[in-house]
Amino acid sequence: INHIVHNGGLYKRPFNEAFEETPMLVAVLTYVGYGVLTLFGYLRDFMRQWKIEKCQNATEREEQKDFVPLYQDFENFYNRNLYMRIRDSWNRPICSVPGAKVDMMERVSHDYNWTFTYTGRVIKDIINMGSYNYLGFAQNSGPCQEAAAKVLSQYGAGVCSTRQEMGNLDKHEELEKLVARFLGVESAMAYGMGFATNSMNIPALVGKGCLILSDELNHASLVLGARLSGATIRIFKHNNMQSLEKLLKDAIVHGQPRTRRPWKKILILVEGIYSMEGSIVRLPEVIALKKKYKSYLYLDEAHSIGALGPSGRGVVDYFGLNPEDVDVMMGTFTKSFGAAGGYIGGKKELIDYLRTYSHSAVYATSMSPPVVEQIITSMKCIMSEDGTTVGKARVQQLAENTRYFRRRLKEMGFIIYGNEDSPVVPLMLYMPAKIGAFGREMLKRNIGVVVVGFPATPIIESRARFCLSAAHTKEMLDTALKEINEVGDLLQLKYSRHRLVPLLDRPFDETTYEETED
Amino acid sequence: MDIKSMKNYLYWLYCQFELITCSYLMEPWEKLLFYTFNITMLVMVLYAAYIFVPVHVSTAFQFFLHLVGNQRENTVSILK
Numbered sequence: 001i002n003h004i005v006h007n008g009g010l011y012k013r014p015f016n017e018a019f020e021e022t023p024m025l026v027a028v029l030t031y032v033g034y035g036v037l038t039l040f041g042y043l044r045d046f047m048r049q050w051k052i053e054k055c056q057n058a059t060e061r062e063e064q065k066d067f068v069p070l071y072q073d074f075e076n077f078y079n080r081n082l083y084m085r086i087r088d089s090w091n092r093p094i095c096s097v098p099g100a101k102v103d104m105m106e107r108v109s110h111d112y113n114w115t116f117t118y119t120g121r122v123i124k125d126i127i128n129m130g131s132y133n134y135l136g137f138a139q140n141s142g143p144c145q146e147a148a149a150k151v152l153s154q155y156g157a158g159v160c161s162t163r164q165e166m167g168n169l170d171k172h173e174e175l176e177k178l179v180a181r182f183l184g185v186e187s188a189m190a191y192g193m194g195f196a197t198n199s200m201n202i203p204a205l206v207g208k209g210c211l212i213l214s215d216e217l218n219h220a221s222l223v224l225g226a227r228l229s230g231a232t233i234r235i236f237k238h239n240n241m242q243s244l245e246k247l248l249k250d251a252i253v254h255g256q257p258r259t260r261r262p263w264k265k266i267l268i269l270v271e272g273i274y275s276m277e278g279s280i281v282r283l284p285e286v287i288a289l290k291k292k293y294k295s296y297l298y299l300d301e302a303h304s305i306g307a308l309g310p311s312g313r314g315v316v317d318y319f320g321l322n323p324e325d326v327d328v329m330m331g332t333f334t335k336s337f338g339a340a341g342g343y344i345g346g347k348k349e350l351i352d353y354l355r356t357y358s359h360s361a362v363y364a365t366s367m368s369p370p371v372v373e374q375i376i377t378s379m380k381c382i383m384s385e386d387g388t389t390v391g392k393a394r395v396q397q398l399a400e401n402t403r404y405f406r407r408r409l410k411e412m413g414f415i416i417y418g419n420e421d422s423p424v425v426p427l428m429l430y431m432p433a434k435i436g437a438f439g440r441e442m443l444k445r446n447i448g449v450v451v452v453g454f455p456a457t458p459i460i461e462s463r464a465r466f467c468l469s470a471a472h473t474k475e476m477l478d479t480a481l482k483e484i485n486e487v488g489d490l491l492q493l494k495y496s497r498h499r500l501v502p503l504l505d506r507p508f509d510e511t512t513y514e515e516t517e518d
Numbered sequence: 519m520d521i522k523s524m525k526n527y528l529y530w531l532y533c534q535f536e537l538i539t540c541s542y543l544m545e546p547w548e549k550l551l552f553y554t555f556n557i558t559m560l561v562m563v564l565y566a567a568y569i570f571v572p573v574h575v576s577t578a579f580q581f582f583l584h585l586v587g588n589q590r591e592n593t594v595s596i597l598k
Contacts, residue, residue, distance in 0.1 A: 029538050032538070032539065033538060033539060033540040034540075036539050036540050036541075036552070037540050037543070040544065040548055040552075082543075085543040085544075086543065112545055431537060431538060431540075432540055432543070433536070433537045433538070433539075433540040433541075433542040433543050434537055436542070436543060437537060437542060490530075490533075491537060492534055492537075
């Protein structure tokens, strides 16, 4: 509640973000669990090596054993010995469109998840809490589908050519003008793949002699783009503005490492919503810092476009800021618009430069016209330009669902990470056996969830991640909450001691410690 | 009635033990190995406790009594 005053009045609304600390006992028991699994992993590997047990993962042929090894055995240790045991919670085959409810093929495994067979039964109407379907546009009927079908019969499936050669259709120009109008920027450009938008355009914007300041928990596409560019990369703590300011000060004062020359460009890479933590970037502070130290900002709104803000225009709209303050606004069409692809928006000179110099524009195939039409129709729906109020209703429904769901889960006593307004809700599980148990128990009760473990999260902080949607009605959420409550009691997941750690808004130094309120 | 809820509670406790030590994920022969090892260790510890703890406790008790008794004699002699 004191956050607004401390930050000089930059925030127009309270910023409530919390990451409750892991209880000590739970951390110790999680390590015990991993220790037991490691011991059994060594035992099984020993048995596999001495042929006591049949080895079912990939190995080379006998004749190739003298060559350089193809498969690094120890690297896949985690994969063979933990992931295989709980593999049935991932890559489940679905047989309907992944909207608010989904149908799934039932499968069983007779050799402990090394192979699966289908029983032939289809589990119907599973409440889908794992798809990135924030505004509910993942439908196979409705105005978007009809428009896309018409465009498919008119334009065909695609041109198989790059934007610069023959792949530039009038649909693409229409889309780019619409995206620019939606975001409130001068110009925009759309690409066929969201990952490629980041990894191919950051090298076009920065090069050697530039500095990239990137958040700790940035997505792999941003990290790949930063590494490909050849610039110097420095990492600041997740959403921590004091850490970012310290890095900026050091960069300006000391310049490049050996020659002490000033940096050609300083680019700050942040995301709108971080999908593993559910946290929202502190955009007003980042923009204030950027202006003070004269650097550039690259904002990746993959999850926040369409999902935040009173009119669904993303995190800039949520904080009520000017879109022209963000130099490069990037986003994807995969999550809220029910399509595929990514875009970059910004000033006209920037986008004209990217049209010529970006790798995606020169070498990648252009977007397929029906997909473009899906984006155009859904964007017009969100902007309320198609004559109905469906878009506005969806944006409001998502905000209500988010607040309700998060409040109820916190009241039940689970540890939930992230900001109160983010539609991505991570629920902490911690122990490795509970990852598999949670996925299976929820499927038994007809709810599909995504559980995440080690490589994507730190080793003890495994979680279940719920993605809320405007297509979820209150009854569906109530059913889901009831089942989550039951499973939480069954598996003892209610770790929260209701001790919220307020975020560090005081000056950051080594003597700062966390406060708790009892 | 009470016995049924007691049995349910004990089963639930067993499930928690399985989840925490990850024996929920193990194949049956691995579980057998794990439980055999654990139960053997537990039985050995309890047996050692049964044999050695009374002897140690009584030795310690005698030692402290001797110490305290000695002190009382010393203070009494000074006062005299």
